[in-house]
Amino acid sequence: MSKFNILIAGNNDPISSKGIDLLKAEPSFSVEVNMNLKAEDAMIEASRNAHAIIVRSGAKVTAKVLEAAPNLKVVGRAGVGVDNIDVPVASKRGVVVMNTPGGNTISTAEQAFTLMMALSRKTPQAHATIVGGKWDRAKFKGTEVYGKTLVVLGMGRIGAEFAKRAKAFGMTVIAYDPYLSKNRAESLGVTLCEDLDAAIVQADYITMHMPLTPDTKHMINAKRLGTLKKTCRIINCARGGLIDDAALAQALTDGTIAGAALDVFEVEPPPADYPLLSAPNTVFTPHLGASTEEAQENVGIEIAEVIKAHLLQGTVVNAVNMPNVDPKVLAEIGPFLKFGELLGRLVSQFAPARANVVRINYSGKVGSGDTTLISRAVLKGFLERAVGAEQVNYINANGVAENLGIRFTESRLTEPSEFTDLIEVVAKNDSGDAASIAGTFFAGEPRIVRVNSHRIEARPEGTLLFIENIDRPGMIAAYSTTLGKNQVNIADMSLSRDKESGKALTLLTLDSTPGAEVIAELEKIQGISKVHCVAI
Numbered sequence: 001m002s003k004f005n006i007l008i009a010g011n012n013d014p015i016s017s018k019g020i021d022l023l024k025a026e027p028s029f030s031v032e033v034n035m036n037l038k039a040e041d042a043m044i045e046a047s048r049n050a051h052a053i054i055v056r057s058g059a060k061v062t063a064k065v066l067e068a069a070p071n072l073k074v075v076g077r078a079g080v081g082v083d084n085i086d087v088p089v090a091s092k093r094g095v096v097v098m099n100t101p102g103g104n105t106i107s108t109a110e111q112a113f114t115l116m117m118a119l120s121r122k123t124p125q126a127h128a129t130i131v132g133g134k135w136d137r138a139k140f141k142g143t144e145v146y147g148k149t150l151v152v153l154g155m156g157r158i159g160a161e162f163a164k165r166a167k168a169f170g171m172t173v174i175a176y177d178p179y180l181s182k183n184r185a186e187s188l189g190v191t192l193c194e195d196l197d198a199a200i201v202q203a204d205y206i207t208m209h210m211p212l213t214p215d216t217k218h219m220i221n222a223k224r225l226g227t228l229k230k231t232c233r234i235i236n237c238a239r240g241g242l243i244d245d246a247a248l249a250q251a252l253t254d255g256t257i258a259g260a261a262l263d264v265f266e267v268e269p270p271p272a273d274y275p276l277l278s279a280p281n282t283v284f285t286p287h288l289g290a291s292t293e294e295a296q297e298n299v300g301i302e303i304a305e306v307i308k309a310h311l312l313q314g315t316v317v318n319a320v321n322m323p324n325v326d327p328k329v330l331a332e333i334g335p336f337l338k339f340g341e342l343l344g345r346l347v348s349q350f351a352p353a354r355a356n357v358v359r360i361n362y363s364g365k366v367g368s369g370d371t372t373l374i375s376r377a378v379l380k381g382f383l384e385r386a387v388g389a390e391q392v393n394y395i396n397a398n399g400v401a402e403n404l405g406i407r408f409t410e411s412r413l414t415e416p417s418e419f420t421d422l423i424e425v426v427a428k429n430d431s432g433d434a435a436s437i438a439g440t441f442f443a444g445e446p447r448i449v450r451v452n453s454h455r456i457e458a459r460p461e462g463t464l465l466f467i468e469n470i471d472r473p474g475m476i477a478a479y480s481t482t483l484g485k486n487q488v489n490i491a492d493m494s495l496s497r498d499k500e501s502g503k504a505l506t507l508l509t510l511d512s513t514p515g516a517e518v519i520a521e522l523e524k525i526q527g528i529s530k531v532h533c534v535a536i
C-alpha cells in the first residue's frame with residue numbers, strides 16, 4: 001500500500017485536532033504537524049516529501065515551495081481564502097488546491113458584526129479605561145446602527161449572513177456585487193446597486209466581504225474615502241489589501257470618515273510603526289474571523305476528509321483549480337476517463353507531424369453530461385508523448401497544451417449514431433493532415449471502433465499493435481511469422497481496408513510487448529508502411 005506524507009503546516013495557527021486525528025487514523029498516512037513555518041526556507045524544507053499540505057492563512061505555499069515538492073498532489077486550505085497559495089503555479093504543476101467554503105461563514109459574519117458594534121460603541125476603548133482604573137462615561141457616547149444605511153461590498157456567503165443580521169437590527173442594506181443576481185438580492189431583501197461609487201456615498205457603514213484579486217485591490221482608496229460621509233464607518237473582515245491602509249490611516253487622522261474596524265491588514269502582522277495603529281477611532285483584531293471552536297472544527301474536519309478522499313479515491317471536492325468530482329460521478333465517468341486517456345494516447349501515435357489541434361467529438365449519451373473531465377483525460381493522454389506521462393495530469397493538461405500551442409476543441413453531435421456512446425478524438429496540423437480514433441462501450445466494455453477511416457473492433461487491453469499496410473495476399477502471414485518467430489503471441493485480430501488492394505489496417509492484441517527490434521523487423525516487411533505499438 002502506498003504511503004502518503006501529509007504536512008499540516010502553519011505559523012502558530014493550528015487546525016482542529018479532530019481533523020488531525022482523522023488523518024492520523026488512516027494507516028497509509030504519515031502525518032507531520034509543524035506550526036513553525038513562517039519562513040519560506042523552513043516551509044520548503046518541511047514540504048519536500050509531502051504528498052499533501054494543509055494550511056490556514058499563516059503558512060505560505062509559494063511557487064518555490066511547490067517546485068521543491070515533487071510528490072505533491074494536493075494543497076488543502078482549512079478555510080476560504082487561497083491567497084497564501086500560488087494557485088497558478090500549483091495548476092501548472094498539476095497540484096489540486098482545495099478549500100472549505102462555508103465552514104467558517106457564520107463565525108466570520110459574527111466577527112464582522114461584532115466589529116461593527118464595537119466600533120459604534122467604542123467598546124475596546126471603554127474596556128481599556130476601566131482596566132486602567134478609570135470610570136469615564138462621557139467620553140464614550142456611541143451611535144446606534146438601527147435605522148442606518150449599510151453597504152455590503154461582496155454579497156457572497158459571509159456578506160449575506162452579515163446582511164441578514166443587519167436587517168434584524170433595523171438597518172437598510174444596499175449590496176454592491178457585480179456577480180449578484182437581482183433575484184438573489186430580492187430574496188435577501190437588499191437593494192442592489194450596480195455602481196460602487198454610487199453605493200458607498202450613501203453609507204453610514206460599509207462592510208467588505210469579497211476576495212482580494214487584481215480587480216478588488218485597493219477598492220477603497222484615498223479618492224473613494226474622500227467621497228464618503230464624514231460619519232461613515234468601515235469594517236473589513238475579508239482581506240487586507242481591499243483597502244489602501246495608508247490612505248485609510250490618513251482619512252481617519254483627518255476625520256474624513258468616523259472610524260474603521262479591521263480584522264485583516266495589508267501587512268500581517270502589521271509592524272509596530274504601521275500608520276493605522278496610531279490612527280483614531282479604530283478597532284482591530286488579529287485575523288480572528290474564523291477563529292471559533294465551531295468554525296475550526298468545521299473546516300479542520302472537512303479539509304481532512306476531502307484530502308483523505310482525494311489521496312485514497314481520487315475524489316475532488318471544493319477544488320479551486322479543477323471541477324468537482326464526487327464519488328458517485330467518479331463511479332459513473334471513471335471508465336470514460338480511463339478510456340478517454342487511452343484514446344488520447346493512441347491518437348498521439350497516429351497524429352501527423354506538428355499536430356496543433358485536438359478535437360473531441362462526443363455523440364450519444366456521454367455527450368449529454370458534463371464532459372470537462374473526460375476531455376481533460378483525453379488531452380492528458382494525447383500530451384503524454386510530448387512531455388512525458390509524469391508531467392501532465394487532469395489539472396495542468398489545458399495549460400500544458402496551451403504552452404505547446406495546441407488548441408483543443410469539443411463538439412457534441414446530436415444526430416443519432418449506431419453507438420449509444422461514442423468518443424472520437426481527432427488530431428490535425430496546419431497543413432490539414434489529420435488522424436482520428438473513435439471508441440465506444442459495448443455492454444460496459446470499452447471498444448476501439450474506428451481508426452482514421454477504418455472500421456475495426458478491438459478491446460483496449462494488453463498490447464495493441466497497429467499495422468498499416470497494402471491490402472495484398474501474404475501480408476497477414478508475413479507479420480504473423482515475424483511475431484511468432486519472436487515469441488509474441490497474437491490474442492486477437494481485427495482487419496480493415498478502404499478497398500480491395502487499397503490501404504489496410506490491422507489491429508492486433510498481443511499477449512506481450514514486442515521490443516524495438518521486432519517493430520523494426522515488422523517495418524521492413526514489404527508492403528507495411530507503419531507500425532504503432534501501444535501497451536495499455
Ligand SMILES: NC(=O)C1=CN([C@@H]2O[C@H](COP(=O)(O)OP(=O)(O)OC[C@H]3O[C@@H](n4cnc5c(N)ncnc54)[C@H](O)[C@@H]3O)[C@@H](O)[C@H]2O)C=CC1
Binds near residue numbers: 104
Ligand atoms: N477574516 C477571516 O478570518 C476570514 C476572511 N474570509 C474572507 O472573506 C471573503 C469572503 O468570503 P466568502 O463570503 O466565504 O466568499 P464568497 O465567495 O461566498 O463571496 C465573495 C463574494 O465577493 C463577490 N465579489 C467578487 N468580486 C467582487 C468585486 N469586484 N466587487 C464586489 N464583490 C465582488 C463575489 O461575487 C462573491 O459574492 C474572502 O476573501 C475570504 O477569504 C473568510 C473567512 C474568514
Ligand SMILES: O=C(O)C(=O)COP(=O)(O)O
Binds near residue numbers: 057078287288291
Ligand atoms: O478562511 C479564510 O479566508 C480566512 O481568512 C481564515 O483564516 P485562518 O484560517 O483563520 O487563518
